[in-house]
Amino acid sequence: MKKGKLVAPVVVTVLVCLWLLFYLSMILLVPGVPFAFKAIGGVITLGLGAVAVYNLLERIKEIRSGEEDDLDNY
Template sequence: MQKKLIAPIIVTVITIAFLLGYFGMIFVLIPLSVGLRLLIGMIPLCLAGVSVYVLVERIKEVRSGEEDDLSNY
């Protein structure tokens, strides 16, 4: 069961690192007001949150034994 969780965790960590880096670059490179930069920066932060949510759902799915829903069709 642990082997099936390695790839989603690695992909999620890489995705979050990329999105946080993108968020940081928005603050460094875009010459706008702080409020506008925060508003634009919320997009990658929300995507990072969704990535964590999907990872948690995947972990629950693997632990419950529902690995492949496509085999039901």
């Protein structure tokens, strides 16, 4: 397995998750917004973070199995 191919997906996922955590903190810290809107925004943001981590895990599986160049098949 080449670790060089894993660096970019991991770095991008970490940056996206940090951005989403920042966004979540801004949603929760805004005064005067009803709790329902904060809860909906929080759930959506956490869901996007979970999807990013899931995609990272799938990409790692693809790299380990050697299927990183699927476009060559078409």
